[in-house]
Amino acid sequence: MSAAEQIDAGGSITSNDLPAMSRIERAAVFLTLLGEDEAAKLLSRLGPGELERLGGAMCELGEINQNGIAEAISDFVTEADREVLPARNRSGQVRALLTQALGETKAESMMQRIEPESRPRSIEMARWLAPKVILKLVEGEHPQVIAALLLMLEAESAAEVLSCLPEQAQSEVVGRIARIGPISPQAVDMIDNLLSQRIGASFGASSLMLGGPREAADLINLAAGEVRNTVLPAIAQIDPSLAEAIEEQMFTFEMLLDLGPQEMGRLLRDVDNEALVDALKGLKDSERDPFFAAMSSRAADGIRDDIELRGRLAKSDVEAAQRKIIETARNLADQGEISIGADDGEFV
Incomplete structure (x- = not known):
């Protein structure tokens, strides 16, 4: 007697009473049966829309019984029997x-x-942008260009962009989508150049750049376990200057704002007043509060007065003062007198 039959014999829910899973749910179950490496390889072949739907289905999976597992595997076997390898990617x-x-x-x-000939990089980037961002990029553009771009996006994203367009533009774009026919390579290049210009104008040239020491530092700070203590030494053996650049970005002046009054007071005992005034000059009033909270009211009022009297400072002078305080804080963290950075211990 199968598990499902045993449940039925006990008077509980039968397999016939259970709703059949959708294709996306069966795919989600099948992925959970795989090892992490194999599942990751499969997910890497999906587009953003597919990843969103499949990831959502995986998150919503409850307890999976034997019937559900068998159904997912059976669906996989059925697809494998088709003996067709898709050309995607x-x-x-x-x-x-x-x-x-x-x-x-x-x-x-x-x-x-x-x-x-591969998809131009800006068009490929657009496939991963939120529809509201894409809408801003095509704002005021000719309906023919919008229509061509929407045809290159995932259907769900394209539909959301379309729904946010003005009503008159919606009908023009849909009409052109229905009549557009083949798109020449020259037209694709033109759209790619347009997107590059719009992305640069809207978000700055840096939005076209991926990665860098700051991004690497953010990943290390967010990673659990001993990543921080193993990754940087390994990088330092290969490229010491890169390891130093990442380490500088791992500890920012903003992290000091999370120090409690006692630890902040310990830090301020080793900080020169001139450097403190210059460093706080570059902060908003609300961001200065953690520093003032660690001082006596008289000392805090004195620093406030010095900040007002300091006048305008070059950004480089502010950053130099902040780096000086950061270095002091790092030394205190190394000595175990304060803890900064991660929530699971001291910054090393």
């Missing part, structure tokens, strides 16, 4: 194989010779 698969076989440099050279 084939270039990415080839690139990964060539990189493993030839190394990154030779693989990239080979891909430039054999890879079909």
Whole structure:
């Protein structure tokens, strides 16, 4: 007797009473049955819309009984029996194989010779942007351009962008989508250039850049466990200057705002008043409160007066003063007198 039959015999819910899972739910169950590496490889092949739907389904899964597991596996076997390998992300698969076989440099050279024309980078970036951000990028643009771009986005994102357009523009864009036909490579390049310009104008040139010491530092600060104590020494062995740049970004002046009055008071005992005035000059009034809370009212009033009398300061002078205080705080943290940075212990 199966588990489902045993439940039925006991007078509880039968398998027939349970609602059948949707395709997305069966896929979510199947992924939970895989190891993390295998599941990650499968997820890496999905687009943003698919990832959002599948990730949501995985988060909503409750306890999965044997019937649910069997249903998910059966669905996978049925799909496998179709004996069709989809062409999606084939270039990415080839690139990964060539990189493993030839190394990154030779693989990239080979891909430039054999890879079909890929999606321009700004259009690819747009596929990952929130619809409200995309709406801002195409604001005031010709309906033909908007129509072409929407056809290159995930359907759900394109629909949300469309719904936020003015009513007159909606009908024009939908009409052009229905009639648009083939899009020439020149038109695609034009849209890509337009997006690059709009992204740069709206968010600054840095929005086209990914990664950097600050992003690496943020990841290390958010990571659990001993990542901080193992990653930086390993990087320092390969590139000491890079490790130093990351470490500088791991501890920011804003972290000092989280110090309690006692620890802040300990820090201020080692800080020169001139450096403190210059450093606080670059903060908003509310951000100065943690420093003033650790002082006597008389000392705090004196620092406030000095800040007002200081006049305008160059940003470089403010940053230099803040770096000086940061270094003092790091030394105190190394000595175990204050704790800063992560919530699971001292900053090292």
